[in-house]
Amino acid sequence: MSSIVNYFKTVFGGLKTLVQGMGVTGYYFRNARKEIITQKYPDNRSTLKMYDMFRGVVVMPHDENNMHRCTGCSACEIACPNGSIEIIAPRVLDPETGRKKKVIDKHVYHYSMCTLCNLCIIACPTDAIIMDQTFEHAVYDRSLLTQVLNREGSKLNPEVKE
Amino acid sequence: MPEALVITIEWITMGTLAILFVALLGLSLVYGERKVAAWFQQRIGPNRVGPQGILQTVADITKLIMKEPLTAGRSDHFLYNLAPFIMMLAPFIVISMIPYAKGLHILDMDVGVFFVTAVSGVGVLGVLLSGWASNNKYSLIGAMRSGAQIVSYELSAGLAILTVIVLSGSLQFSEIIESQREGWWIFRGHIPVWIAFLVFLISGTAETNRGPFDLAEAESELTAGFHTEYSGIKFAFFFLAEYVNLFIIVSIAATVFLGGWMPFHIGGLDGFNAVMDYIPPIFWFLGKVTFLIILIMWFKWTFPRLRIDQILTLEWKYLLPISLVNLVLVAFITLMGWYF
Amino acid sequence: MSQDIIMNPDGTQEYFINMGPQHPSTHGVLRLVLTLDGEIIEKVEPHLGYIHRSIEKMCEKDNYRQIIHLTDRMDYLSAHMNNHAVCLAIENGLSVEVPERAVVIRTIMDELTRISSHTLWWGVMGMDLGAITSFLYGFRDHEHITEIFEETCGARLTMNYNVPGGVMFDLHPDFVKKTKAFLADFKTKLPEYDTLLSNNVIFLERTKGVGILTKEMAISYGVTGPAGRASGFASDVRKHEPYSKYPNVDFKEILYTEGDTFSRYKARIDEMWESIKIIEQLIDVIPEGDFVAKTRNVIKLPKGEFYQKVETARGELGVFIVSDGKMQPYRMKFRSPGFSNLSALNEMAKGGKIADLVATMSTLDLVVPDIDR
Numbered sequence: 001m002s003s004i005v006n007y008f009k010t011v012f013g014g015l016k017t018l019v020q021g022m023g024v025t026g027y028y029f030r031n032a033r034k035e036i037i038t039q040k041y042p043d044n045r046s047t048l049k050m051y052d053m054f055r056g057v058v059v060m061p062h063d064e065n066n067m068h069r070c071t072g073c074s075a076c077e078i079a080c081p082n083g084s085i086e087i088i089a090p091r092v093l094d095p096e097t098g099r100k101k102k103v104i105d106k107h108v109y110h111y112s113m114c115t116l117c118n119l120c121i122i123a124c125p126t127d128a129i130i131m132d133q134t135f136e137h138a139v140y141d142r143s144l145l146t147q148v149l150n151r152e153g154s155k156l157n158p159e160v161k162e
Numbered sequence: 163m164p165e166a167l168v169i170t171i172e173w174i175t176m177g178t179l180a181i182l183f184v185a186l187l188g189l190s191l192v193y194g195e196r197k198v199a200a201w202f203q204q205r206i207g208p209n210r211v212g213p214q215g216i217l218q219t220v221a222d223i224t225k226l227i228m229k230e231p232l233t234a235g236r237s238d239h240f241l242y243n244l245a246p247f248i249m250m251l252a253p254f255i256v257i258s259m260i261p262y263a264k265g266l267h268i269l270d271m272d273v274g275v276f277f278v279t280a281v282s283g284v285g286v287l288g289v290l291l292s293g294w295a296s297n298n299k300y301s302l303i304g305a306m307r308s309g310a311q312i313v314s315y316e317l318s319a320g321l322a323i324l325t326v327i328v329l330s331g332s333l334q335f336s337e338i339i340e341s342q343r344e345g346w347w348i349f350r351g352h353i354p355v356w357i358a359f360l361v362f363l364i365s366g367t368a369e370t371n372r373g374p375f376d377l378a379e380a381e382s383e384l385t386a387g388f389h390t391e392y393s394g395i396k397f398a399f400f401f402l403a404e405y406v407n408l409f410i411i412v413s414i415a416a417t418v419f420l421g422g423w424m425p426f427h428i429g430g431l432d433g434f435n436a437v438m439d440y441i442p443p444i445f446w447f448l449g450k451v452t453f454l455i456i457l458i459m460w461f462k463w464t465f466p467r468l469r470i471d472q473i474l475t476l477e478w479k480y481l482l483p484i485s486l487v488n489l490v491l492v493a494f495i496t497l498m499g500w501y502f
Numbered sequence: 503m504s505q506d507i508i509m510n511p512d513g514t515q516e517y518f519i520n521m522g523p524q525h526p527s528t529h530g531v532l533r534l535v536l537t538l539d540g541e542i543i544e545k546v547e548p549h550l551g552y553i554h555r556s557i558e559k560m561c562e563k564d565n566y567r568q569i570i571h572l573t574d575r576m577d578y579l580s581a582h583m584n585n586h587a588v589c590l591a592i593e594n595g596l597s598v599e600v601p602e603r604a605v606v607i608r609t610i611m612d613e614l615t616r617i618s619s620h621t622l623w624w625g626v627m628g629m630d631l632g633a634i635t636s637f638l639y640g641f642r643d644h645e646h647i648t649e650i651f652e653e654t655c656g657a658r659l660t661m662n663y664n665v666p667g668g669v670m671f672d673l674h675p676d677f678v679k680k681t682k683a684f685l686a687d688f689k690t691k692l693p694e695y696d697t698l699l700s701n702n703v704i705f706l707e708r709t710k711g712v713g714i715l716t717k718e719m720a721i722s723y724g725v726t727g728p729a730g731r732a733s734g735f736a737s738d739v740r741k742h743e744p745y746s747k748y749p750n751v752d753f754k755e756i757l758y759t760e761g762d763t764f765s766r767y768k769a770r771i772d773e774m775w776e777s778i779k780i781i782e783q784l785i786d787v788i789p790e791g792d793f794v795a796k797t798r799n800v801i802k803l804p805k806g807e808f809y810q811k812v813e814t815a816r817g818e819l820g821v822f823i824v825s826d827g828k829m830q831p832y833r834m835k836f837r838s839p840g841f842s843n844l845s846a847l848n849e850m851a852k853g854g855k856i857a858d859l860v861a862t863m864s865t866l867d868l869v870v871p872d873i874d875r
Contacts, residue, residue, distance in 0.1 A: 010703075011480065011484075013703070014703035017701045017702050017703045018465065018702065018703060018704070020697050020701065021464050021465065021697055021698050021699075021701075021702050022460055022461075022464050023697070024464075024694050024697050024698050025202050025460065025463060025464045025635055025698070026460065028201070028202055028203075028204055029198075029201050029202050029460070032201035032204070035204050036204055036205060036206060037204050037205070037642055037645075038204070038205040038206055040206070040209070050652075051652050051653045051656075053652070053653060053654065053655065053656035053671075053674065054652055054656055054657075055656045055657050079567070079568070080568075081564050081568035081569075081571060081572070115571060115660075116657065116660075117571035117662045118656065118662060118670065119567065119568065119571070119662075122670065131656065199634075202635050203634075203635050203638035203639075204638060204639075204642065205638065299517070299519065303541075374632065374704060376632070377857070463633075463634060463635045464633065464635060464698070465632070465633055465702065465704050466628065466631035466632040466633040466699070466702065466704050466705050466708060467631060467632030467704075467708075467857075468704055468707070468708070469707075469708060469855065469857045469858075470541075470855075470857075471855075472704075472707055472708075
């Protein structure tokens with residue numbers, strides 16, 4: 001007798017759990033209009049805004065007089081784990097003090113190797129480099145990924161102290 | 163005009179219409195499935211190709227047609243190429259039997275239901291042939307499982323329809339629909355018809371290898387089962403056949419249980435019935451079919467899969483005994499007249 | 503496969519199936535060679551190494567500040583906990599005291615990572631068994647947490663937020679508010695998980711009594727984490743050898759005794775509830791203060807060997823550093839939880855069907871980069 005009772009319990013109990021499960025998905029079906037969580041990505045570029053901390057690519061900000069803050073100290077090059085930064089900074093005779101000083105010639109950044117670990121940003125003593133939030137950097141030519149971060153003709157901001 | 167010419171012209175017209183209908187059906191059902199699945203999953207679904215993504219299936223079929231029609235090297239070429247056509251054969255025949263509105267059907271035999279159940283068994287042949295002829299371990303496993311499953315569930319499906327046949331007293335589709343003029347059988351025959359409806363829905367999903375019973379083509383286990391070796395237009399046939407089978411199961415359920423093209427009548431309320439008759443019958447039919455299709459898609463996107471031994475246990479130990487008892491019950495009820 | 507084919511007495515023979523490196527249900531590049539007899543599995547042989555990137559060797563040329571970002575990529579779903587383990591090992595070697603604020607922040611981030619890993623696991627488990635909708639629901643909650651991470655740490659998966667001595671930057675002002683909003687929302691979604699899968703009769707039939715791992719086997723193979731705790735092996739590092747803020751928070755260790763797939767599933771769902779409890783105890787009482795301790799610019803560990811265990815979402819991760827006094831470690835070894843968990847797969851899958859193998863592998867929650875490093 002109990003086996004017959006068990007049989008019907010399995011049937012009805014099973015059906016009940018199935019209907020409850022359908023209730024969950026049914027809720028999302030009925031309220032699809034307000035429960036949709038996906039964004040139509042390439043079409044919403046004009047309104048897309050990433051968070052301020054988001055790490056997209058390393059850039060060197062230049063102000064309106066085309067001046068940056070990089071002194072060529074190579075702290076970022078030493079901090080980088082896999083050699084994505086190369087500093088070319090020859091020693092140049094400084095006319096004011098008469099001593100040789102490092103001046104930044106090229107700050108080479110290999111974006112193809114960078115793991116976006118942020119160690120260079122926190123190692124920089126003068127806040128010369130920051131992380132930008134852009135992330136669409138796919139190119140057809142790999143040489144475009146080796147960038148020189150300081151722009152043509154830019155100079156070190158004289159207010160920056162070593 | 164000589165009679166032979168008339169018949170030939172009729173053949174060709176009906177055949178072309180049937181093919182066009184099946185093509186349109188496949189197109190809209192594939193698009194519908196993707197949209198419905200997306201709404202269950204809190205996303206948007208196809209929305210780039212054409213307005214609201216309507217032309218998505220057209221793009222898919224174009225891509226499939228342009229693919230190279232490979233034939234697996236050491237397969238049995240004749241059977242390998244024959245299997246997709248057999249899979250499409252059964253649905254075509256059954257499509258011509260279903261009444262879409264009053265008088266809108268191609269064939270109307272007086273043993274309609276019997277013929278339909280017999281012909282829908284031809285689909286198994288396509289599955290088994292494709293699995294065997296592919297010369298591939300995975301396909302064979304998938305085909306064996308699928309064959310066992312389809313053959314078992316045909317029993318329950320047939321017994322479920324028999325319930326309504328007992329109540330309505332005829333095997334002819336148009337007669338069954340006429341007998342629902344006072345109200346659909348799902349309301350008039352009470353408990354036995356509800357049980358039969360549920361059994362038919364479950365057996366129907368199992369027959370078409372859909373929903374929780376799609377072990378034979380389970381992607382995460384055997385990478386596509388019996389149609390692993392097919393690509394291009396032959397795969398498109400299998401794909402299409404699944405959706406047309408779905409439409410057929412749903413139409414039969416709508417016809418037998420929900421009254422086909424018959425509007426919603428309540429026996430005795432003539433004014434109400436006259437109002438209901440304003441809506442053309444073809445819309446009633448399409449509405450019922452759409453409702454049931456969404457229900458079956460709901461099954462697929464909610465439940466996990468059953469294992470093959472659980473599928474067969476469900477049929478032989480649960481559905482079949484329940485259907486048999488239900489048949490006896492409905493015969494008793496019909497004799498005593500205990501239905502509305 | 504150069505193995506002798508065994509003929510059964512009734513004339514049938516067993517055959518081999520390769521669930522190759524590219525397969526929808528082995529989560530990652532894992533190759534399994536199955537020996538089957540009809541539908542029953544006789545032996546499962548995993549072949550590893552398809553994603554070996556020599557992380558341990560790379561650690562030997564980087565100094566102690568630079569090795570942390572490599573550990574992000576080992577078990578990428580518990581990235582915080584990997585970083586935490588390495589930082590704790592280094593801090594023990596230097597005998598540096600981490601400020602209280604950093605300790606609490608690290609613990610909260612750990613528990614958030616654990617929840618995000620478990621929601622992703624739940625989604626993938628449903629998808630493996632056929633309920634494809636659960637994948638999207640699991641990812642929705644995972645996405646909620648990664649957005650919180652993106653706002654504070656800057657990255658979504660490979661955060662690199664821990665440094666030796668504390669954390670890299672301070673919390674974003676919105677962090678507490680957003681975490682509380684997430685917790686309130688998640689507590690309504692977890693019962694939905696139950697209704698959709700845990701109570702479902704089809705799911706119960708697929709997972710009860712399947713893939714049984716006894717307690718003795720779990721201890722012999724070293725299966726830790728929720729998989730081992732579901733067999734009764736009380737191995738939670740947070741309870742038995744606590745670190746960070748865990749001695750001061752109140753939570754239960756989840757133990758079941760049956761050791762089948764369903765208990766492993768339940769153990770993870772219960773762990774999510776416990777993690778919610780831990781975060782709720784800590785989120786309102788984050789102390790003020792420094793977020794990083796002052797350490798030298800160049801870190802050199804004294805000569806010797808240092809070991810630290812943490813509890814990741816998969817099990818017990820061990821970090822072993824051998825130092826000879828220089829700026830770079832002499833040798834780093836990671837005891838990965840996935841490796842030991844995978845070794846028990848043969849025991850669990852023997853005698854079952856292929857469908858059971860898929861369910862069992864899902865509950866082991868393997869992340870193959872963790873196994874291969």
